[in-house]
Amino acid sequence: MVEIDPSFIQETEHRPSSKSPPQEQIPVIDLSSDTESLVTQIGDACEKWGFFQVVNHGVPLELLDKMKRVGKQFFDLPMEEKKRVKRDEVYPMGYYDSEHTKNVRDWKEVFDFLVVDPSFVPATEVPEDPELRTLTNQWPQTPADFREVCEEYNREVEKLAYKLLEFISLSMGLPAEKLGTYFKDQISFSRFNHYPPCPSPELALGVGRHKDGGALTVLAQDDVGGLEIARRDDGEWIPVRPVPDAFIINIGNCMQVWSNDKYWSAEHRVVVNSKRERFSIPFFFFPSHHAQIKPLEELVNDENPPKYKEFNWGKFFTSRNRSDFKKQEVENVQIDHFKVSN
Ligand SMILES: O=C(O)CCC(=O)C(=O)O
Numbered sequence: 105m106v107e108i109d110p111s112f113i114q115e116t117e118h119r120p121s122s123k124s125p126p127q128e129q130i131p132v133i134d135l136s137s138d139t140e141s142l143v144t145q146i147g148d149a150c151e152k153w154g155f156f157q158v159v160n161h162g163v164p165l166e167l168l169d170k171m172k173r174v175g176k177q178f179f180d181l182p183m184e185e186k187k188r189v190k191r192d193e194v195y196p197m198g199y200y201d202s203e204h205t206k207n208v209r210d211w212k213e214v215f216d217f218l219v220v221d222p223s224f225v226p227a228t229e230v231p232e233d234p235e236l237r238t239l240t241n242q243w244p245q246t247p248a249d250f251r252e253v254c255e256e257y258n259r260e261v262e263k264l265a266y267k268l269l270e271f272i273s274l275s276m277g278l279p280a281e282k283l284g285t286y287f288k289d290q291i292s293f294s295r296f297n298h299y300p301p302c303p304s305p306e307l308a309l310g311v312g313r314h315k316d317g318g319a320l321t322v323l324a325q326d327d328v329g330g331l332e333i334a335r336r337d338d339g340e341w342i343p344v345r346p347v348p349d350a351f352i353i354n355i356g357n358c359m360q361v362w363s364n365d366k367y368w369s370a371e372h373r374v375v376v377n378s379k380r381e382r383f384s385i386p387f388f389f390f391p392s393h394h395a396q397i398k399p400l401e402e403l404v405n406d407e408n409p410p411k412y413k414e415f416n417w418g419k420f421f422t423s424r425n426r427s428d429f430k431k432q433e434v435e436n437v438q439i440d441h442f443k444v445s446n
């Protein structure tokens with residue numbers, strides 16, 4: 105057995121399973137279909153899986169290719185070059201290779217960049233503290249077109265994210281523009297994930313099991329595969345098959361709360377392999393820091409009372425991003441903390 109650093113080793117029950125997974129797949133939805141059919145298909149997928157793939161999504165395929173190229177060129181740079189744009193307390197965007205999910209180190213390196221630069225988030229998780237912190241992007245010198253390609257990508261994927269938000273609003277019986285209001289001063293960001301080949305793929309994960317916090321995630325992946333999602337019915341891990349030129353869409357915590365648990369923010373993780381590196385690019389569509397998140401009033405009534413108390417998205421974001429979780433061995437905040445007990 106090849107030794108890997110113990111910080112990467114998952115507890116036995118969270119390691120990749122060796123048995124063959126169910127054959128079931130998340131739906132692939134063609135966004136060139138008519139609105140009525142899309143609204144039904146998207147609503148059903150959000151309810152059953154919290155995950156679906158989209159094709160004919162309108163994001164230029166040449167731009168996706170360019171993103172994959174600049175991402176690879178960046179991660180291929182010597183470590184000393186990458187560390188010039190290293191993420192730290194002052195610059196929380198940029199390069200990072202020691203992210204922990206649920207206190208175990210992920211087998212990956214990342215590069216993060218904001219959609220709105222600068223963006224503002226609460227400085228602390230203390231509810232009464234009004235102080236804000238400014239987040240800004242930092243960009244590497246090479247490849248020379250890195251920044252330009254990333255900025256264009258954010259603009260295009262943001263358009264897709266707004267379009268999906270409209271279909272999801274309609275699928276809940278609400279006006280198309282209902283959810284868009286939460287995104288003025290959004291704190292969305294995109295991320296390049298690079299998962300290098302791992303000598304002990306049976307012990308580590310590229311990203312440990314987690315749920316995405318925001319409204320939705322638009323994820324590009326290459327043809328290697330490795331993303332697995334927990335099936336809503338029984339928690340069984342289902343691998344997501346790579347579909348050429350598609351984006352994977354998943355519901356985040358905010359959408360689950362807005363929908364009062366009709367829609368599902370599924371747990372997911374990434375398994376790695378010993379032969380091929382893998383790249384993926386999530387766009388995390390995050391409301392503005394001042395957004396107050398609670399089940400939408402139009403969707404609750406005496407028979408379906410709100411299942412969550414209201415919370416502030418900015419404080420939730422800041423609390424989840426605290427850097428001292430590892431030290432304290434405590435889990436970060438989850439939406440279940442806001443569940444109404446009855
Ligand atoms: O790489 C992937 O397929 C998913 C990554 C992911 O879940 C994340 O970065 O939140």
Ligand SMILES: [Fe+2]
Nearest residue numbers: 314315316372
């Ligand atoms: Fe995720």
